[in-house]
Amino acid sequence: MQAELEAQFQEFVRARWSHLVRTAYLLTGDAHHAEDLTQTALAKAYRAWRRVSRADSPEAYVRRMLVSCNSDRFRKRRVRESLTDAPPDRAGRDEGYAGVDERGALLGALAQLPPRQRAVVVMRYWEDLSEAEVAELLGCSVGTVKSQASKGLAKLRTCPGLSRMTPSGQGGNR
Numbered sequence: 217m218q219a220e221l222e223a224q225f226q227e228f229v230r231a232r233w234s235h236l237v238r239t240a241y242l243l244t245g246d247a248h249h250a251e252d253l254t255q256t257a258l259a260k261a262y263r264a265w266r267r268v269s270r271a272d273s274p275e276a277y278v279r280r281m282l283v284s285c286n287s288d289r290f291r292k293r294r295v296r297e298s299l300t301d302a303p304p305d306r307a308g309r310d311e312g313y314a315g316v317d318e319r320g321a322l323l324g325a326l327a328q329l330p331p332r333q334r335a336v337v338v339m340r341y342w343e344d345l346s347e348a349e350v351a352e353l354l355g356c357s358v359g360t361v362k363s364q365a366s367k368g369l370a371k372l373r374t375c376p377g378l379s380r381m382t383p384s385g386q387g388g389n390r
Contacts, residue, residue, distance in 0.1 A: 225265045229258060232275055239279060242338040243286045245327035253289070257281040279343075280353050283335050321377030328375070333368035340365050 236257070241250035261268050261278050271277040326334055332354075339350045340361065347365075351358045372378055 221265050221269065224269055225262055228269075228274060228278075232278070235275075236278065236282065239338065239343060240282055240286070242323075242326065242342050243282065243331075243334060244289075245323045249289075253282060253285055256285045260285070276349075276353065279339075280355075283339070283354060286335070287331055321375070325372050325375040325378050329368050329371060333364050333371070336361055336364040337368040337372070 233254070237250050237254045240253040240257075241247060244250050244253055257278055260281050261274075268274050268277050326337065329337065335354060336350060339345050339353060340347065345353065347358050347361045350361045354361070
């Protein structure tokens with residue numbers, strides 16, 4: 217029986233690794249932290265795989281673990297990190313890198329949100345989960361998801377680098 221659970225877990229990791237790391241990246245804003253966060257969540261999932269695999273959606277269960285582990289990261293140490301747009305000595309602007317600049321602006325803006333707002337915005341608008349699904353994932357009410365999403369989006373709309381990404385410089389609503 218243990219070998220079967222081990223095989224199920226390995227298949228789950230192979231199938232969902234990149235998606236979980238991408239979600240973790242959006243939560244942390246850093247590739248190295250994202251991989252560490254994903255590994256931490258998967259280590260916890262491995263220890264509880266019998267229970268996780270019986271859940272309606274093992275991926276949602278592990279995604280919840282990602283959010284919880286990310287919150288733990290902030291509780292354990294309050295080291296402020298400052299993301300920069302670009303290295304100090306950079307050559308002229310190449311239009312081929314415009315998407316990279318936009319992505320960097322978005323990640324920098326997400327990094328400025330408090331962890332709870334960031335989690336709501338990422339799960340709601342990147343993962344495309346419903347308000348009820350986000351509420352269940354984060355263990356809060358739908359009203360909390362709505363208010364955190366509203367506050368997070370309002371804060372993102374004030375970020376100078378993001379206003380040029382939407383038509384006419386207006387913040388977009390979903």
